Amino acid sequence: MLLGVIWYKTFKVQSFLSTTLNSDQSFLSTQISLVINPQPHRDRMEHLLGLLRIRVQRGTNLAVRDVRSSDPYVVIKMGKQKLKTRVVKKSVNPEWNEDLTLSISDSSLPIHIAVYDKDTFSLDDKMGDAEFKIGPFLEAIRMRLEGVANGTVASRVQPSRENCLAEESSIIYSDGHIIQNMTVRLRNVESGEVELQLQWIDIPGSRGL
Numbered sequence: 001m002l003l004g005v006i007w008y009k010t011f012k013v014q015s016f017l018s019t020t021l022n023s024d025q026s027f028l029s030t031q032i033s034l035v036i037n038p039q040p041h042r043d044r045m046e047h048l049l050g051l052l053r054i055r056v057q058r059g060t061n062l063a064v065r066d067v068r069s070s071d072p073y074v075v076i077k078m079g080k081q082k083l084k085t086r087v088v089k090k091s092v093n094p095e096w097n098e099d100l101t102l103s104i105s106d107s108s109l110p111i112h113i114a115v116y117d118k119d120t121f122s123l124d125d126k127m128g129d130a131e132f133k134i135g136p137f138l139e140a141i142r143m144r145l146e147g148v149a150n151g152t153v154a155s156r157v158q159p160s161r162e163n164c165l166a167e168e169s170s171i172i173y174s175d176g177h178i179i180q181n182m183t184v185r186l187r188n189v190e191s192g193e194v195e196l197q198l199q200w201i202d203i204p205g206s207r208g209l
């Protein structure tokens with residue numbers, strides 16, 4: 001009985017000590033991270049306009065970089081951000097249908113897209129690149145269209161030297177969202193186009209548009 005009481009008290013003291021130590025440790029690490037990087041989360045949120053989801057749909061008539069075909073994937077860059085799709089093997093007309101999401105703080109930065117052929121024993125080969133800006137898309141978002149019919153066109157963007165568009169791109173209202181469908185023609189390559197779809201995602205607590 002007495003042994004039981006002593007064991008119980010020792011157990012209580014040990015668990016109390018370990019709880020105190022754990023909370024001290026986490027308190028300490030919180031203090032350290034605040035000294036190194038004060039309010040990192042709040043700073044990022046204050047500069048954030050929102051998120052841009054880029055659906056990389058498909059490539060058509062892409063360049064051949066292996067014997068008869070290629071193993072293409074897409075790399076998207078904006079400022080310091082870099083995102084990649086998966087590799088589709090042995091296809092010059094790949095269907096990626098993959099969503100890549102950029103966080104947007106400076107909407108004037110161009111978005112750069114490049115296609116590569118995945119190789120196992122050598123460096124991946126280039127299959128062209130393109131660049132576009134999201135100014136016209138964000139202007140359409142700022143119109144805050146609501147209660148209009150599905151497919152209503154908010155605006156159209158014409159192909160020009162700057163935007164790499166292969167054809168007219170339309171910004172439309174679809175199921176409560178504004179989306180931009182675009183086909184970019186790849187530069188620095190024999191052939192190839194990539195179809196993309198842009199969608200904006202508002203983030204509560206950010207600077208917003």
Ligand SMILES: [Ca+2]
Binds near residue numbers: 066070071117118119
């Ligand atoms: Ca290859």
